[in-house]
Amino acid sequence: MTATADAPARSGAARTSVRTQRARRTLVLLGLVGLVLAAALASIAVGTRSLAPGEVWRALFETDPTNEAAVIVRQLRVPRTVLGLLVGAALGMSGALMQGHTRNPLGDPGLLGVTAGASLAVVLAIAVFGVASPAGYVWFAFAGALIGTVLVYAIGSAGRGGATPVTLALAGAALSALLYAIVRAFVVSDSRTLDNFRFWQVGALAGRGEEVAWQVGPFIAVGVVLALVNAPALNLLGLGEDVARGLGQRIWLARAVGLAAITLLCGAATAACGPIAFVGLVVPHVVRALTGPDHRWLVPCSALAGAALLLAADVLGRVLARPGELQVGIVLALVGAPFFIALVRRRRTMAL
Amino acid sequence: MSATLERPVSGPRGRTAVRIGPVSTVLRWRQVLVPLVALVVLLLVSAVSIGRGDFPIGVTDVVRTLLGLDEGPQEFIVRQLRAPRVVVGLLVGLALGIAGALFQTFARNPLASPDTLGITVGASVGAVAAIVLSGTSSAGAVLGGFGVPIAALIGGLVTGLLLFVLAWRAGLDGYRLVLVGIALWSVGSALVDWLLTNAQIYDAAAAYVWVTGSLNARTWDQAVPLALALAVLLPLALATGRALSVLQFGDDTARGLGLRLPIAQTAVVLLAVALTAAAVSAAGPITFVALVVPQVAVRLTGGSRPPLLASGLLGAVLVVGADLVTRTVLPEALPVGILTAVIGAPYLLWLLVRGRRRSTL
Numbered sequence: 214m215t216a217t218a219d220a221p222a223r224s225g226a227a228r229t230s231v232r233t234q235r236a237r238r239t240l241v242l243l244g245l246v247g248l249v250l251a252a253a254l255a256s257i258a259v260g261t262r263s264l265a266p267g268e269v270w271r272a273l274f275e276t277d278p279t280n281e282a283a284v285i286v287r288q289l290r291v292p293r294t295v296l297g298l299l300v301g302a303a304l305g306m307s308g309a310l311m312q313g314h315t316r317n318p319l320g321d322p323g324l325l326g327v328t329a330g331a332s333l334a335v336v337l338a339i340a341v342f343g344v345a346s347p348a349g350y351v352w353f354a355f356a357g358a359l360i361g362t363v364l365v366y367a368i369g370s371a372g373r374g375g376a377t378p379v380t381l382a383l384a385g386a387a388l389s390a391l392l393y394a395i396v397r398a399f400v401v402s403d404s405r406t407l408d409n410f411r412f413w414q415v416g417a418l419a420g421r422g423e424e425v426a427w428q429v430g431p432f433i434a435v436g437v438v439l440a441l442v443n444a445p446a447l448n449l450l451g452l453g454e455d456v457a458r459g460l461g462q463r464i465w466l467a468r469a470v471g472l473a474a475i476t477l478l479c480g481a482a483t484a485a486c487g488p489i490a491f492v493g494l495v496v497p498h499v500v501r502a503l504t505g506p507d508h509r510w511l512v513p514c515s516a517l518a519g520a521a522l523l524l525a526a527d528v529l530g531r532v533l534a535r536p537g538e539l540q541v542g543i544v545l546a547l548v549g550a551p552f553f554i555a556l557v558r559r560r561r562t563m564a565l
Numbered sequence: 566m567s568a569t570l571e572r573p574v575s576g577p578r579g580r581t582a583v584r585i586g587p588v589s590t591v592l593r594w595r596q597v598l599v600p601l602v603a604l605v606v607l608l609l610v611s612a613v614s615i616g617r618g619d620f621p622i623g624v625t626d627v628v629r630t631l632l633g634l635d636e637g638p639q640e641f642i643v644r645q646l647r648a649p650r651v652v653v654g655l656l657v658g659l660a661l662g663i664a665g666a667l668f669q670t671f672a673r674n675p676l677a678s679p680d681t682l683g684i685t686v687g688a689s690v691g692a693v694a695a696i697v698l699s700g701t702s703s704a705g706a707v708l709g710g711f712g713v714p715i716a717a718l719i720g721g722l723v724t725g726l727l728l729f730v731l732a733w734r735a736g737l738d739g740y741r742l743v744l745v746g747i748a749l750w751s752v753g754s755a756l757v758d759w760l761l762t763n764a765q766i767y768d769a770a771a772a773y774v775w776v777t778g779s780l781n782a783r784t785w786d787q788a789v790p791l792a793l794a795l796a797v798l799l800p801l802a803l804a805t806g807r808a809l810s811v812l813q814f815g816d817d818t819a820r821g822l823g824l825r826l827p828i829a830q831t832a833v834v835l836l837a838v839a840l841t842a843a844a845v846s847a848a849g850p851i852t853f854v855a856l857v858v859p860q861v862a863v864r865l866t867g868g869s870r871p872p873l874l875a876s877g878l879l880g881a882v883l884v885v886g887a888d889l890v891t892r893t894v895l896p897e898a899l900p901v902g903i904l905t906a907v908i909g910a911p912y913l914l915w916l917l918v919r920g921r922r923r924s925t926l
Binding site: 553 | 744856900909911
């Protein structure tokens with residue numbers, strides 16, 4: 214008697230809580246879209262020569278090649294902003310996927326061997342092939358990232374029982390250490406290599422140009438699609454592999470799609486800008502506190518938050534060190550970390 | 566009162582019940598054998614390492630000289646030139662291996678280590694700042710006046726204390742510790758990268774060698790303070806073993822089993838920080854030892870958490886062995902931090918490929 218009277222009330226309460234949660238998540242999503250737009254506008258307007266919003270708008274449609282504002286906006290700032298959007302989104306998204314797959318809060322996408330592989334390839338490009346420009350590093354770095362990930366996945370899944378979060382994370386950490394050791398052997402014994410490599414290693418958007426955005430853009434696009442496809446499967450994998458298998462999930466397929474997405478996203482981002490660890494590590498933790506652990510929301514929201522954060526840090530780097538600039542990787546860590554610590558301390562962080 | 570060793574009729578292999586009067590315990594043979602074998606290998610490698618160099622000395626002569634039985638021309642070489650280097654390497658490996666095991670058990674995370682939680686990076690900030698800034702500004706000159714080891718020690722301790730203070734909120738939580746550690750790590754590595762990009766290229770090269778971890782030109786000046794620090798810290802660290810065995814089950818269970826959680830947690834974290842800072846100050850952040858040696862140790866001993874003593878001894882074997890290889894086999898004297906990874910990483914990878922699937926730490 215009481216049970217039947219109770220049931221509708223309880224399901225009603227559940228329905229409203231689901232509805233408020235959805236409304237909240239939609240609000241978060243819209244807020245993030247607004248942030249991305251604001252950051253993009255600021256990134257086009259702010260710099261050594263600041264432009265008013267109206268000037269930016271006119272410059273976007275100006276065809277006169279002698280107009281100074283048009284040259285700045287169309288040849289320098291728009292490509293840089295587009296690249297920042299792509300890279301930030303890719304890093305945020307791959308971070309969310311990586312933490313979901315390894316179920317480890319330390320799961321930065323570079324852990325899969327992406328950053329270490331790219332670093333080794335760039336060092337080889339500098340030391341052996343004499344390449345010395347960011348655009349020249351791109352293909353080397355991307356190839357290195359791909360090889361690094363394939364190796365980590367092969368080793369991590371070679372043991373009895375296949376790839377588990379722990380074996381993947383440990384294989385990634387061990388292989389990364391090995392590759393970094395080779396990087397350091399080159400860098401320590403050759404000062405010309407060190408001189409080029411130390412500037413790549415910081416992670417920056419400066420001096421990349423339109424060309425680099427076109428080079429990595431297609432890979433990031435494919436990665437974004439794969440990541441969105443992979444998100445629902447991650448929710449099931451989060452219940453544990455046995456439960457996921459019981460619910461009809463093909464584990465190996467979900468893992469393969471996820472790792473392909475991480476490799477494409479993080480590899481392309483690293484190839485374009487050098488290693489930027491902070492976005493992939495921190496953004497998913499912040500977003501998880503806002504949206505909850507549902508990956509269907511977490512993954513796209515992390516992409517938006519990553520893009521907004523990277524652009525904002527880049528703008529800040531241009532403002533702080535005028536007329537020069539501070540590399541975006543450094544600004545991110547110095548400004549972002551205190552905020553992150555405050556967030557961690559203030560609320561119960563959503564455990565993975 | 567006779568000690569009896571009896572093998573249970575049925576039960577897990579490799580275990581023996583030991584009963585001495587009213588006291589009884591389970592002896593897991595691998596957990597005894599692995600540290601013993603590691604100790605023997607460590608002594609052997611150390612003796613060989615002291616003997617090798619431009620002036621080769623046999624192992625027996627090395628031992629005789631160290632024991633004071635033999636006072637020949639090699640005494641100066643052995644005692645003043647080669648022994649301190651090997652001793653520093655041995656102590657650093659010991660400290661880093663144990664610090665890694667402490668952090669990994671405390672955070673219940675195989676990736677937690679002084680490297681990923683920012684402590685070695687904090688020490689690097691101190692050292693790199695001392696190397697790079699000493700000629701350029703007055704603040705830098707003060708820092709440079711301390712000398713690199715002290716700057717590194719301060720950097721490591723400050724970062725470790727920050728980690729502790731910022732992660733503390735009515736007790737420590739492994740998860741929050743890891744998140745705060747990530748943030749500190751990213752700040753530290755950004756500062757190091759920034760210092761490196763702004764340095765003169767020869768300063769940057771010196772800083773890069775330090776950041777990799779090197780045993781070059783280490784004397785008793787580094788070995789003695791480190792030995793004194795470890796003489797205090799190591800017994801304390803080993804004494805936390807019981808608390809760690811309980812902590813690995815989770816905070817609630819540990820509390821239920823009667824562990825005074827805040828005290829145990831504070832002890833574990835502060836000891837790990839102090840061990841790391843002492844080690845890094847002497848030899849730089851020799852990469853990889855603290856992260857991976859405990860994982861190798863747990864796979865060799867077959868326990869449920871990284872064993873402290875075995876991790877320390879294996880860490881020492883790794884560092885001293887890597888140093889021996891850099892000095893004798895390679896054509897160029899690379900920093901030892903490169904070799905620890907080149908030797909240790911494939912070994913862990915092999916253990917992973919061969920090993921049974923573990924879903925926990």
